[in-house]
Amino acid sequence: MKEIAIVGYQQSDCVSDAGALNEVELIIPVLERVFEQVGISNAQDVDFVCSGSCDYLQGAAFAFVLGVDALGAVPPIKESHVEMDAAWAFYESILKIRMGHADSALIYGFGKSSPGELPIVLSQQLDPYYLAPQWVDTISLAALQARLMLDQGKITERDMAEVVARSRRNALNNPHAQLKGDVTADEVLAEETYLSPLRKADICPVSDGASAAVICTVEKAQEWGLPYAVITGIDHIIESHNPGMRDLTDSVSTRKAAENAGMGEGKVDVAEFYAPFSHQEIILTRALGLGDDTSINPSGGVLAGNLMMASGLSRIGEVFNRIVRGEADRGLAHTTSGPCLQHNLVAILEKGEAA
Amino acid sequence: MSQPDILNQAFELGFTYTRSTGPVVGRFLTELKKRNIVGIKASDGRVVVPPMEYDPDTAEALSDFVAVGQEGEVVSFAWVKHPREAHPMDKPFAWALIKLDGADVPMVHCIAAKQESDVSTGARVKAVWADDTIGFITDIRCFELVKE
Structure with missing residues (x-):
């Protein structure tokens, strides 16, 4: 089986309101940068293109087609789309290469969440009979999860505030971050609750932006002469759509996906989690049994900027960046979808051998 | 020539079809109409409310309905200080x-409660029906x- 590598990753800044820019205008500059990074001219130079976006954010059916038009689909390209975070477009692209149908792929994700009321928009992803008609929003569901953890003594509010403080500090080194600063846990705890037990700081911001990556076989990466990180494992698992049937204080699906992706076959220098709420970073760290020798969310994670449909791909991109910069030999990237960490993807990336 | 009136047409974005909810979800919703609440037994015997069509662990089709009470216990809660327009209540x-x-x-x-401190994990609550x-x-x- 051909080994697959990441050779390029770019993202836009996470901004709270991209103003008059539409989604196509958010993604095209990022694509141009990733083409330049990899040394290709356009989408014709890869064998497959896959994107992730959500019509509900744009409020229009088949909204992603505008992106494909702007990308340039003539002469015809092999193209696909997931109504999910682009991390799943990454997954689909890996399958495409593994099946021998492509040697290279361009992956991108984009979202402009600012025009709508994101927590309410996301309520419509829930069970259509029992939950969506109640318009129960994502922040409220996460708050129910956080209180279960607090009541059971699994975390304290200070533990949550420390996650926030570390995210803000780590984000100082992330040029794309929306929220950053030298903040202490005490300062976070001094805030009043917003949706009890959550404070505003426990909740990821609403962000507009895009990210893109190029992957290819290791042979192709060496042919192109590019630094790369090898994707040694990837898996994703979804839990029940009924929150009452799940242990919300654990993430069984993340643990299983990480086992299947081969996490345990080596040390994990860096882990980037998609944890939109502070307590969820603690759930994920514990579910995988990661300790002090793993750097958790050195980018600040999505508490520092949450690009719906792109921040999952960004987790993979952040690990890739650290590996090619020589800061890590092996890392784990995690993405989530659905309420309270319902659906989880884990990818393991390793330093490639010198060409 | 006089200025023509602007043409107007009301438009409601929505699905113009109805859906059958099937024997499990449909049974639950029909019972609600009669102001009853029913659950269903999962593969391991646990009573699940609202009922699910399939067991999430074994994928077994479920059909063993059980009537449950209209009172219960708070397992967790989130206090909404700033209700959103779509939310079911316009006050906290x-x-x-x-x-x-x-x-x-x-x-x-x-x-529905007056203030956050009135609600607690373990508190007893009862269903209030729509008119x-x-x-x-x-x-x-x-x-x-x-009320105790």
Whole structure:
């Protein structure tokens, strides 16, 4: 089986309101940068293109087609789309290469969440009979999860505030971050609750932006002469759509996906989690049994900027960046979808051998 | 020539079809219309409310309905200080996981309460029915605290 590598990753800044820019205008500059990074001219130079976006954010059916038009689909390209975070477009692209149908792929994700009321928009992803008609929003569901953890003594509010403080500090080194600063846990705890037990700081911001990556076989990466990180494992698992049937204080699906992706076959220098709420970073760290020798969310994670449909791909991109910069030999990237960490993807990336 | 009137046409974005909810979800919603709450037994015997069509662990099709109580216990809650327009209440309220008497699995619904400190994990609540029940989850308008 051909080994697959990441050779390029770019993202836009996470901004709270991209103003008059539409989604196509958010993604095209990022694509141009990733083409330049990899040394290709356009989408014709890869064998497959896959994107992730959500019509509900744009409020229009088949909204992603505008992106494909702007990308340039003539002469015809092999193209696909997931109504999910682009991390799943990454997954689909890996399958495409593994099946021998492509040697290279361009992956991108984009979202402009600012025009709508994101927590309410996301309520419509829930069970259509029992939950969506109640318009129960994502922040409220996460708050129910956080209180279960607090009541059971699994975390304290200070533990949550420390996650926030570390995210803000780590984000100082992330040029794309929306929220950053030298903040202490005490300062976070001094805030009043917003949706009890959550404070505003426990909740990821609403962000507009895009990210893109190029992957290819290791042979192709060496042919192109590019630094790369090898994707040694990837898996994703979804839990029940009924929150009452799940242990919300654990993430069984993340643990299983990480086992299947081969996490345990080596040390994990860096882990980037998609944890939109502070307590969820603690759930994920514990579910995988990661300790002090793993750097958790050195980018600040999505508490520092949450690009719906792109921040999952960004987790993979952040690990890739650290590996090619020589800061890590092996890392784990995690993405989530659905309420309270319902659906989880884990990818393991390793330093490639010198060409 | 006089200025023509601007042409107007009302337009409602929505699905113009109705859906059959099937023997499990449909049974639950029909019972709600009659102001009853039913659950279903999962493969391991746990009573799940609202009922699910398939067991999430074994994928077995479920069909063993069980009537459950209209009162229950708060398993977790989230206090909404700033209700959103789409929310079921226009003043502060709680979303909650509520385990009804006779059920083993909590359900998501809302609780009407005056203030956050009135609600607590373990508190007893009871269902309040809408004036007109139509076979929707919102036939249960909300839950309210049971006075001890």
